[in-house]
Amino acid sequence: xxxxxxxxxxxxxxxxxxxxxxxxxxxxxxxxxxxxxxxxxxxxxxxxxxxxxxxxxxxxxxxxxxxxxxxxxxxxxxxxxxxxxxxxxxxxxxxxxxxxxxxxxxxxxxxxxxxxxxxxxxxxxxxxxxxxxxxxxxxxxxxxxxxxxxxxxxxxxxxxxxxxxxxxxxxxxxxxxxxxxxxxxxxxxxxxxxxxxxxxxxxxxxxx
Numbered sequence: 001x002x003x004x005x006x007x008x009x010x011x012x013x014x015x016x017x018x019x020x021x022x023x024x025x026x027x028x029x030x031x032x033x034x035x036x037x038x039x040x041x042x043x044x045x046x047x048x049x050x051x052x053x054x055x056x057x058x059x060x061x062x063x064x065x066x067x068x069x070x071x072x073x074x075x076x077x078x079x080x081x082x083x084x085x086x087x088x089x090x091x092x093x094x095x096x097x098x099x100x101x102x103x104x105x106x107x108x109x110x111x112x113x114x115x116x117x118x119x120x121x122x123x124x125x126x127x128x129x130x131x132x133x134x135x136x137x138x139x140x141x142x143x144x145x146x147x148x149x150x151x152x153x154x155x156x157x158x159x160x161x162x163x164x165x166x167x168x169x170x171x172x173x174x175x176x177x178x179x180x181x182x183x184x185x186x187x188x189x190x191x192x193x194x195x196x197x198x199x200x201x202x203x204x205x206x207x208x
Contacts, residue, residue, distance in 0.1 A: 018196040020106055021189055024099055028186050031095050038067055039084050041075050089177065096182035097132035097175075103189045104129035115199055121191060124161040127152075128185070131175035138170040138179070161188065 017025035037043055044064060051060040067073070071086040104125055107113060116122050131138045142150050151168060153159065159166040164180060173179065 015190065017190065018193040018200075020110055020112070020196060021103060021193050024103055024106075024189055025193075027102075028095070028099065028182075031091075035086075035088055035091070038064070039073065039086055041084055044068075092182050093136060093176040096177070096180070096185050097136065099182065099185050099189065100125065100129045100132045103192065107192060112196055112199055116192070116195060119195075120159060121161045121188070121195075124159050124164075124166060125188060125192070127159060127166050128175060128180060128188075136175050137172050138166070138175055140166075140168060140171045162191075 015025065047064065048061050051064075054060070071088050071091070073084060073086040076083045076085070107116065107122070107125075127138070127140065140152050142148050142152060153166070153168060155168065157167065162184070164184075170179065176182070
């Protein structure tokens with residue numbers, strides 16, 4: 001089971017993203033599995049042993065050293081039991097931004113865009129994407145052109161999705177991980193995946 005910041009649970013085995021968004025699903029699983037794997041000290045020991053037997057231009061052991069330093073990985077040994085702790089907030093923020101930007105660009109330049117561009121959830125995604133692309137801060141004002149400095153949403157406008165709300169009061173506040181988490185972004189993209197499947201089914205029915 002995967003649980004989001006909004007306490008929504010999904011069954012991993014039942015998830016299968018639409019082909020347009022499948023790469024995002026795959027990168028999310030790889031990301032989580034990588035963190036889980038590299039947090040296991042026994043697996044790290046095995047990797048180091050194997051790496052020492054390999055020839056090549058890349059030093060995987062040095063990569064492990066960098067990862068451990070970046071995540072502040074620590075191991076506490078109690079008898080035969082080793083417990084590891086690590087700080088992956090930075091990695092979670094990065095992955096949330098990457099998934100959001102990737103999803104927005106895939107949808108924006110797809111054949112589905114005209115069907116979804118007016119939906120509130122797409123506006124929600126766009127505002128999350130803009131914040132992720134601008135130093136992880138909500139940027140709710142136009143940056144260029146004649147509208148530079150003007151608000152992109154109305155004074156009393158609220159853009160909602162799944163219990164989350166974006167309004168002017170969020171200007172310059174953190175997007176990840178304060179407002180939304182990487183797991184919740186995954187569920188947002190899952191929502192779009194289901195929407196694309198719905199559009200496909202409607203297209204098929206119209207041809208019958």
